[in-house]
Amino acid sequence: MAGLIAALLLSTPFLISGQWGLLGMGYNNDLGLHLAWTEWLRSGFGTEPSDGYPLGPHGLTAALTAIPGFEIGKVFIGQVGAIAVLAVMTGWAAVEPLGRWRRLLAALLIGLPYLMVSYYAQAAFKELAAAMFLLAFVIALPRLTPMPGERRFRAAFPLLVLLLGIVFTYSFPGLAWPAAALLAWLLADPGFRARLRPASVWNRLKRPVVWVTGLIVLGLLAGLAFLGPFGFGDAFSEVATSDAFGPVSVLEGLGIWLTSDYRLAGNLDTPVPALLGAISVLALLVSLWWWRKQPRSPYPLAFLACAVLYLISLPWVGDYSLAKALVIAAPVTMVVILTALLSGPRGGWKPSQGMDFGAWVTLATVFVVGAMASSLIVLRDASVAPPGHAKELGAFKKEVKGKTVLYADQDRFAPYYLTGAKVSVPLAEFPDPNVVENPKKPFQGDTGQGVIDFDSFDGESLQNFDYVITSSAAFQSEAPPFFEEVDRTNSYILWKRVDEAVNRPILNESTLPARLVDCSQGGGAYFSTEVDGTATLFPKTVLALRDRWTPSPDLKAGDSASLTLNLTPGFWWLSMQYFTPRGFTLTTDTGFKRIFKPAIDGQRLANQETGSNGQYWQAGVIHVKKAGPVTITVDAKDPSAIQRLTGYSRATKLGRVAAMLGQGRRKVAMNQICGQWVDWFRRV
Helix, strand or coil: HHHHHHHHHHHHHHHHHCCCCEECCCCCCCHHHHHHHHHHHHHHHCCCCCCCCCCHHHHHHHHHHCCCEEECHHHHHHHHHHHHHHHHHHHHHHCCCCCCCHHHHHHHHHHHHHHHHHHHHHCCCHHHHHHHHHHHHHHHHHHCCCCCCCHHHHHHHHHHHHHHHHHEEEEEEHHHHHHHHHHHHHHHHHHHHHHCCHHHHHHHCCCHHHHHHHHHHHHHHHHHHHHHCCHHHHHHHHHHHHHHCCCHHHHHHHHHCCCCCCCCCCCCCCHHHHHHHHHHHHHHHHHHHHHHHHCCHHHHHHHHHHHHHHHHHHHHHHHHHHHHHHHHHHHHHHHHHHHHHHHHCCCCCCCHHCHHHHHHHHHHHHHHHHHHHHHHHHHCCCEEECCHHHHHHHHHHHHHCCCCCEECCCCCCCHHHHCEEEECCCCCCCCCCCCCCCEEEECCCCCCEECHHHEECHHHHHHCCEEEEECCCCCCCCCCEEHHHEECCEEEEEEEEECCCCCCCCCCCCCCCCCCCCCCCCHHHHHHHHHHHEEEEECCEEEECCHECCCCCCCCCCEEEEEEEECCCEEEEEEEEEEEEEEEEEEECCCEEECCCCCCCCCCCHHHHHCCCCCEEEEEEEEEEEEEEEEEEEECCCCCHHHHCCCCCEEEEEEEEEEEECCCCEEHHHHCCCCCEEEEECCC
């Protein structure tokens, strides 16, 4: 029953969005890399996994894809959901003393607390699996004690399997949590503490078999950490100190946080955080007081062990790994709180206890309702990727199979959509040795994510690839002569390299496809007066920034926004930045109308929070007959009935709009570049 209800709850994102898709796109795009690694395991081609990275879930997914109809993305998301369901079923075993309905409620909140659900919503499987394995390990600890010595090894075997599960999903650092829980549980045993007297410990350590065995074990661990396929040392040190995605409050690990964005640095704020924190802390303190007469129970001991481990990590571990620690400890924390609150005061539920009874019931009710609401809010607003532009990439698969491909956008899912090819993606945070950014057009600028096109790369990088895939938008750099167009879809152009790649000079374009030259200062004055040669210019271009959308560039379902461009007569090619989970309709007062399907390709936290809005996509051609202002209006698709009922809040995000009078380029002398959009230039 608990598992079935959990499966239904975990289906909420798909039900509310009205579609199946990959979870977490636009929020945490790590899944794109995991899917590419899975394809490498399955076929031996594509993006190779990092050394030492645990590939247990990837291997299971690759094996299951041998079944007809089992596609990598669907299997991986199914596996993430299965881990969450297993966490609920494990929680059911942890609260056995509770009555049936209280046990069911507790199991659901133990397996699906706020942080666990937040990580499920971004398809982060490692932390969910480690948390589930840790809880199962803690549940099994007391079963070792009553058994005779000769049977303990057999009883310990399931625990060893759980530890292996952690290793193959989270790597060796994940063993820190069960080790801390085991140590806390052993130290709570008076008999074990008695054996820790200095004289007794020294007598054991001075035996040759003990210290020789210890040295061998330490040597093996060191070898595993830094050598061979399991070497995780370098990757761990890099991840451990990372502050990616911003800080996470320790209060969130207690289960109540009424926002769909778990990061404190996120763009959503939880209401009354002080009150929510006070309720959670009070529930925890009352629960620990309730547990005080069970000093050998593994649950409060495991919670305290996790808390100590977290505190020890604070001085040297970054926000990224501290958040993971809170997720892994979350189910154990919920066992501690819910077992106490749902069991009631010592002596049972007795209304005759007066105010004590009423206060306990109130606290238990408020905590349970708050924890349920927190998890449901996350499930309601979870990102479910629509097919988007990437669906069109399938048209290129036959041509690029077995070839090297440079995907000119910052989308980590591109290798997944182009399975069979070796795909590289330009990402500032995950450098690829084959992809070097042009310093005059960085992948990530001070004002946000750069717009990727041919000018984003030097000739040496382009030489590494057989094909390049770019957007089909007009507002982008011209293809160099050593690439020719071989295929096209509505959103993409496939270019094949037909000659040796060379560099071509550009002005400092920053995060734009070209440079609008200002000759009144700096570089513009220098290049227009001191440099001899020719420049290749964009046609007449009008660019509207994101803040020109009124009333707001962020549209909830059913909202509208408009901006105005001053255009001259002619045919204008529109290029537009946008992310839309539901789709929208674009109209102009010239009679143009186009319906845009849902698409969030390339959306990342980095560009959502800096105002950058990713790649430019072609938005159509409008015919202007009379010079003057042209109003462009976007109407976000109305919410479905279930979205309206649940308060679904994922927004369409509009970025810049560029209008170009034609698509041709023209060449002029360098002294004529003032006030023009310069694509690239050539010195004489």
